[in-house]
Amino acid sequence: MTAERDRATGCLEGLALGDALGMPTQSFSPEQIEQRYGELSDLVDAADDQPIAPRMGAGSVTDDTEQALLLARLLIDGGGHVDAAALADALIEWEDSMRARGSLDLLGPSTRGAIDQLRAGAPIGSTGAAGTTNGAAMRVAPVGIAVPLSDPETLMDVVRESCLLSHDTVQGIESAGLVAAAVSAGVGGASPREAVRRAISLVEDAPGRGHWTAHASVTARTRSALKGAEGRSDEELFAFIRSDVGTSLEATESIPAAFALVWHYADAPFAALLAAARMGGDTDTMGAIAGAILGASMGTTGFPRDQVSLVRRVSRIPIDEVVPGLLNLRDNH
Secondary structure (H helix, E strand, O other), rough: OOOOHHHHHHHHHHHHHHHHHOOOOOOOOOHHHHHHOOOOOOOOOOOOOOOOOOOOOOOOOOOHHHHHHHHHHHHHHOHHHOOHHHHHHHHHHHHHHHOOOOOOOOHHHHHHHHHHHHHHHOOOOOOOOOOOOOOOOHHHHHHHHHHHOOOHHHHHHHHHHHHOOOOEEHHHHHHHHHHOOOOOEEHHOOOOHHHHHHHHHHHHHHHHOOOOOEEEEEEEEHHHHHHOOOOOOHHHHHHHHHHHHOOOEEHHHHHHHHHHHHOOOOOHHHHHHHHHHHOOHHHHHHHHHHHHHHHHHHHHHHHHHHHHHHHHHOOOOOHHHHHHHHHHHHHHO
16 A cells, blocks of 8 residues: 555544544533543443434444545546535435434534525525535545645635535635645645644635635634644643634534644544544544544554444445545546
């Protein structure tokens, strides 16, 4: 396996592992997480009262991983581009399959609202005008694998394509751009902290895209989160993120939180994912984003192989099927 393929594989493995670690804790408070799972140290089954994934088995992934792989296939089929109408169709089919399986893990609020508007006759281009949650960022990692950082304009154009349906706002595009750029930098050989720095610089320098909303800048809040995370102990970091950054599904909170975890745990990637799982709030998405960035930089050796193998076995995720196609797109640039 080439170094580039190892890092691309590590990206998607890290995404899936962070997602699966956060699956049983998502939407719980830190106190509820500790009551149900104690000192979380590996993959566990979801509790009976898990509000989104009750009784799901250890190693099960959520919408973060499934939608990322869905986007990967659309990118490959689209020759490196994302067709918003095809994304809508694929997401509707995915949600129908989830309902058939009895899952409560369905489309997020921005994507759900966009598809409802689309079905009511609204044109794509207007359906994502209010989407400021983290749905675009959670599934965008394949764009970072497919497009090298040396082509920033194309990278942000494809990010915009992936956001157009549901998150075509300044915040939606900033958040997805940060994740895609950090992943692209990592796949290209950058260390975790260097990948984060390069991602922030790229998004700050990119021309403005997307509809204006009254929310804060995701990039500015990410810079502030990194500054606030510097020099803190683990427990001080947890308290800082919970009180000053936030862990909700809003892009202005969960993306800076995930980047702060990458920054703090740049040399301890599995600890970053466990921290995300214990944080409370949108734990699976913070874990998935942190895992994708750390895995892109560190490759398949970044996380415990027994944990990754359990996720691969339980969730049957086709990582090895999409990585060659994504890297072929990258090579063509």
